Structures are given as C-alpha cells and as structure tokens.
Amino acid sequence: MPSTQPSSPLDNRHRVETPEGIDLLLRPAGLVPRALAFTVDLALRAAILLALFLGFGLLGKFGSGLSALLLFLVQWWYMVLFEVLNQGRTPGKQWLGLRVVHDDGTPVGWAASLTRNLLRFVDMLPFGYFLGALSCLAHPAFKRLGDLAAGTLVVYAERPSARPALPMVEAQRPPVELDRDAQRALLDFAERQASLSPERAQELAALLAEPLRLPAAQAVPGLLAMAQGLLRVTLKQEAFEQRHQPEWERFDARLDALERGRSAADEAMDFPAAYRRLCQQLALADARGYSSPLLEQLRRRVLRGHQQLYRQRSPLLGRLLGFVLGGFARLTREEWRGVLAASLLFYGSLLGMGVLVYAFPELAYSVLSAEQVAEMETLYDPDASRLGRFGERGSAEDWMMFGYYVMNNIGIAFQTFAGGLLLGVGSLFFLMFNGLTIGAVAGHLSEIGYHQPFWSFVIGHGAFELTAITLAGAAGLKLGAALLAPGRLRRGEALRQAAERGVRLVAGATLMLLIAAFIEAYWSSMTYGPAGVKYAVGALLWLLVALYFLFAGRNRHASG
Structure with missing residues (x-):
C-alpha cells in the first residue's frame, strides 16, 4: 500500500x-x-x-x-x-x-x-x-x-498546464560538464524566461552564466543555446518525448474513460502495465535531469493513474448485500463491549427513569415540559383513532410520518455517533438524554393508565429503533475511547481505525432505522384489532433481531 x-x-x-x-x-x-x-x-x-x-x-x-x-x-x-x-x-x-x-x-x-x-x-x-x-x-x-x-x-485538483516552448536557436554544448541540478536549473530558466521581465531575466541569467564562463552581455542568448544543446544532444529529451508521446496520449484517454466509468474490460485489464511503464518513464526522466515542466506533466499522469489503479472498485450492491447478510451482525458481535456499555447507559436510564416517574409522577416534569406531557397524553389516548400522531389514518398521513421519522431518528443516530468525537461525552449525552426522555414518557403514561396504547405502539418498531440507538452510541463511544486510550497506536491512527469500524455500525443502524420508520408509520399507529396481535408481532420482531445478531455472519463466505 x-x-x-x-x-x-x-x-x-x-x-x-x-x-x-x-x-x-x-x-x-x-x-x-x-x-x-x-x-x-x-x-x-x-x-x-x-x-x-x-x-x-x-x-x-x-x-x-x-x-x-x-x-x-x-x-x-x-x-x-x-x-x-x-x-x-x-x-x-x-x-x-x-x-x-x-x-x-x-x-x-x-x-x-x-x-x-x-x-x-x-x-x-x-x-x-x-x-x-x-x-x-x-x-x-x-x-x-x-x-x-x-x-x-x-x-x-491537478490541472494540466501548457508546456512553455524554448526559443528556436542554434544548439550549443555547455563548456563544462553539468550535474543534474545544474542542468535542470538551466532548462527551467530557458523555459520560463519568456514570462520574466527583461531585467529579471538578465539578472537570473547573469547568476547562471558565471560558472559557464559566459559574458554577461551574452548571458541570455548563450543560456538558451546551451539549453537547446542539452535537450537535443546531451539529454536527448526531445527524442524521448517524441518516442513516448503517442503512448502518453493513449494513457490519458484511458484515464478519462476510467474516471467516467466507461472503460472497456480489456482496456482496464491492460491499465496496470501501462501505469507501471509510465512510472518507469518518470523515474528515467528524473534521473536524466529532464526539464521540470516535463516532470510535472508526467507526475500529474502518474497521480491520476495511481488514483484509478488503487481505488476501491468492488460493486457497492455486492458489498451492501454482504454487509446486510452477515457483516453487520459479525461486526456488532466483535464490538460487544461498546454495545454492552451503550445498552447499559441507554436502557438503564430508560428503565430507571420509568420506574421513578411511575412511583413519583411529579418527576416527569423534571424531564418534560407541561406542554410535552399534555401532547403525549393526547397522542396515546386510548380513545384516539391513530396512535402517536394527530389526525385520522390515511395514506398521505402515513407517508408524511414516515418521512418525519426518517429525518428525525436517523439524524439523532448520526449526532449520537458524531458526539463521540468530543471524548465520548456527546455520545454519553445523547444516549442518556434519549433514555431519560423515553423513560419519563413511558412511566407517566403507564401511571395514568395509558400503558396499553403506548406499549402496543412502541413494541413493534422498538426492536429496530432502540437497538439502532444503542449501536450508534457504541460507535460514538468507540471514537471517544480511541482518543482517551489509544494504546500502542498513535492517537490519530487509533481514531481513524475506530471511525472506520464505527461508521459501519452507524450504516447498519441507519438500515434498521429505515425499517423502524416504515413499521412505525404503517403498523405501530394502527388502533383496530386486538392489542394482543401487536404484542405478538412485536415479540416476534424482537426475536428476529436477536437471532440475526446472534447467528448471522457466522459463515464468512456466506456473508461476503
């Protein structure tokens, strides 16, 4: 690498x-x-x-x-x-x-x-x-x-620039042997002198002319003639460029096709060999002391070729399928310590606040405002025609709530993960804040007798939504742990490795939240039918989630 x-x-x-x-x-x-x-x-x-x-x-x-x-x-x-x-x-x-x-x-x-x-x-x-x-x-x-x-x-971004052309003068050999740095300085002056003022060109030429035994009055034309001599006779750069120019143009065309994703399979297979030939040509041009503009052009080509040769090209759909079928579950099991810590923080604060509010109802107002409490009571009234929302059931209403759940819940998961960059404090805050808020709502509604509509609403999508919150929190805590205790790694490298695994956890949590939003919008809010059916479906969903994380991805070949 x-x-x-x-x-x-x-x-x-x-x-x-x-x-x-x-x-x-x-x-x-x-x-x-x-x-x-x-x-x-x-x-x-x-x-x-x-x-x-x-x-x-x-x-x-x-x-x-x-x-x-x-x-x-x-x-x-x-x-x-x-x-x-x-x-x-x-x-x-x-x-x-x-x-x-x-x-x-x-x-x-x-x-x-x-x-x-x-x-x-x-x-x-x-x-x-x-x-x-x-x-x-x-x-x-x-x-x-x-x-x-x-x-x-x-x-x-590297942008191609026009090569300056040397004035067409009669070539002349330098009177003394020049090392590579001196040759390059002479070529650089010759190719750039046209962009300099006459006074500045004469000043620089005088500095270069002294070791070459050129009189100051003849410094500029003499250096230009020697530069032509280097290119044509000593270094043979002109012949080198003419020999390889068609190959470079074909390489540029391949690069353009690869960058647009339009390259044919046979051309893509031949690309590594062409790229390595270009690297050899750059190394040869550098060793011979060829002019800086030529080297810059070759380096730009090598950079573009490097980006295309070493970029990740595995199909996104295949990687996503492998991740869903087992990679996500396997990663979650590997990060069980962080998942356990996040779960204890989230579910501990949720259950603790729920029990306290149920026993001491006034505590609900320490977490929720009076307006929020009244709104929760309206949303989960046993006589409501639709749970968790205002208004009647309808396809447009369901779609509107689906969009809201996606925007709100996934946004919270992203913030929970990002908060880990604040030494883990941000993730701790979001885990406990959400746990305390949900617990206060659950305790209050249960205490006033609204437990059945509330729990029948939550149990279905909760298997995906609540699990996703803990996974996002675990990913954020991993960032914080990398900053606080990087171990034998440098702190920057530890953070990068933690983020690489953490963002995959968040990607899995995002998929779970999409499923949760669909269930919450189209199933959880329904009021017709016995509540026992919703409890049974919810229990089945919790079981499926548990089985997935316990057993999926055990066979690495099957899960990609």
Whole structure:
C-alpha cells in the first residue's frame, strides 16, 4: 500500500510514496478556499430545498413527507454523494478547484466520505465551524476533525498546464560538464524566461552564466543555446518525448474513460502495465535531469493513474448485500463491549427513569415540559383513532410520518455517533438524554393508565429503533475511547481505525432505522384489532433481531 508523510511546513506539500517508488506531492487546500467551497455548496443546497419545498407544498401531506425525506437527503447525503460519485468534488469544491482524497492520494470512498461528513456536526460546534476552523489552522495539512478521523485530505485538483516552448536557436554544448541540478536549473530558466521581465531575466541569467564562463552581455542568448544543446544532444529529451508521446496520449484517454466509468474490460485489464511503464518513464526522466515542466506533466499522469489503479472498485450492491447478510451482525458481535456499555447507559436510564416517574409522577416534569406531557397524553389516548400522531389514518398521513421519522431518528443516530468525537461525552449525552426522555414518557403514561396504547405502539418498531440507538452510541463511544486510550497506536491512527469500524455500525443502524420508520408509520399507529396481535408481532420482531445478531455472519463466505 502507498505510504504517506506529513506535509512540510515549508513547502506545504503532502508527500505520498507509491508502491512503485514514485513520490507524489499533493497540495492541501487551506481554510479560506475550503470555506468558500462550503459556502457555495450551502447556497446551492438552500436553493434546491427552496425550489422543491415550494413545489412539494402543493401536494399537501404527501408533499410534506417528500419534503422531510428531501431535507434528510440534502442535509446528510449531499456532500457524500457528490464526493463519492464525482471524484471527490462537490459543486463548490469543483468551482474552487478542490477535491477530497484519502491520505494515500486515492479517491475518497463511501466509508471515509460518510465519516468526514457525519463528524461535520462536531466541527460546527459551538457555532460557526469554530472547532473545524481551529483544527484546520493547527494542522499542517489543514485537516478538520472529520478529516482526521476519516483519513482524508482536501487538496487542489491537478490541472494540466501548457508546456512553455524554448526559443528556436542554434544548439550549443555547455563548456563544462553539468550535474543534474545544474542542468535542470538551466532548462527551467530557458523555459520560463519568456514570462520574466527583461531585467529579471538578465539578472537570473547573469547568476547562471558565471560558472559557464559566459559574458554577461551574452548571458541570455548563450543560456538558451546551451539549453537547446542539452535537450537535443546531451539529454536527448526531445527524442524521448517524441518516442513516448503517442503512448502518453493513449494513457490519458484511458484515464478519462476510467474516471467516467466507461472503460472497456480489456482496456482496464491492460491499465496496470501501462501505469507501471509510465512510472518507469518518470523515474528515467528524473534521473536524466529532464526539464521540470516535463516532470510535472508526467507526475500529474502518474497521480491520476495511481488514483484509478488503487481505488476501491468492488460493486457497492455486492458489498451492501454482504454487509446486510452477515457483516453487520459479525461486526456488532466483535464490538460487544461498546454495545454492552451503550445498552447499559441507554436502557438503564430508560428503565430507571420509568420506574421513578411511575412511583413519583411529579418527576416527569423534571424531564418534560407541561406542554410535552399534555401532547403525549393526547397522542396515546386510548380513545384516539391513530396512535402517536394527530389526525385520522390515511395514506398521505402515513407517508408524511414516515418521512418525519426518517429525518428525525436517523439524524439523532448520526449526532449520537458524531458526539463521540468530543471524548465520548456527546455520545454519553445523547444516549442518556434519549433514555431519560423515553423513560419519563413511558412511566407517566403507564401511571395514568395509558400503558396499553403506548406499549402496543412502541413494541413493534422498538426492536429496530432502540437497538439502532444503542449501536450508534457504541460507535460514538468507540471514537471517544480511541482518543482517551489509544494504546500502542498513535492517537490519530487509533481514531481513524475506530471511525472506520464505527461508521459501519452507524450504516447498519441507519438500515434498521429505515425499517423502524416504515413499521412505525404503517403498523405501530394502527388502533383496530386486538392489542394482543401487536404484542405478538412485536415479540416476534424482537426475536428476529436477536437471532440475526446472534447467528448471522457466522459463515464468512456466506456473508461476503
């Protein structure tokens, strides 16, 4: 795998050493261009939401459900989808010439993009991106907290530049033998002198001409003639370029096709050999002291080739299926300590507050306002025609509530995970706050005799929703533990590994919350039929969830 080295504070470059022994230099983007790109994306998201909200507003409750889902997608997935599907570039980043990559220079993947964007919630604290800006200013590669956890980097996209042409003069050999650095300095001057003022060109030429025994008056034309001599006679760069130019053009065409996902299978199979030939040509050009513009062009090609060769290409659908069939359950079992800790915090606070409120009813008002208590009593009144909501049953009403549950519950799970970046305190807060709130509601409704409508409502979707909350909390606690007790690893590496596993737990919790939202909207709120049926269905769902986490993924080959 490629190795990386930190950015140098002097040249502000992030160095990546490829397996082929080539050093690639990435230029990290600073705080200001990143802030401008984010502002562009923020304005674009606001415009999208405004336009669609106005349209969906004409569709009544059905439109309200669409609006809730849209808000969830734009708030949490806009950046992820653009970064993964558009070579690390959101519209704002593309406009500013930026892109997101892994630390090894490869294009950002689903897990890393999701991690860095979920943890944006913490970067924005306490207001105005304060923590994120502070982290960017303190880090040599301008990384915010989300980048540190995800192992990502925002860099300037490499853009092709026109090669400067040397003036056509008669070639002349240098009077003395030049080492590689001197040759490159001479070529760099010859290729850039046209962009310099006459005075500056003469000043630099005088410095180079002294060891070459050129009179100052003839410094500029003499150096240009010697540069032509180096290229044509000594270094033979011109012949090197003519020989390999058709191959480089074919390689560029392959890169364009791969970046657009349109490359044929036979071309993709031949790509690694072509890439390694290009690496050899770059190493040869560097060893011979060829001009810097040529080396820069070859390095840009190698960087693009490196990104395509080492990027993750396994099909998303296949990976998702393998994760659902067993990978998620296996990961949960492996993280049983964190899951147990999160479960004790959440269910302990829930049951404890529920018992206390049932015994001492006035305690409910220490957690809930009087308005909230009255609202809960209305929502779970035994005479209500629809539990957990206002209004009558209808397909538009069900869809609206589904959209609300998706936006609200998955958003809470994401915040619970991201809160772990605050040394675990944020995850602790969300676990206990939700546990205390649910416990207070359960204790109060049970104490006033509304226990049957409340528990028959909760038991069905609770198997998925409550379990998902604990899993998101476990993922957040893992982040906090990596920061507080990294063990033998460096704290940054421990955080990255914890985030890599934690975001997979959150992805599984998201799937569970989607199922929970569907059950809650279309099943839990029903009031017709005996309550015993809902209890039986709920018990069956709890059993299925338990069996899944206990036995799924035992056979690694079956689960991918």
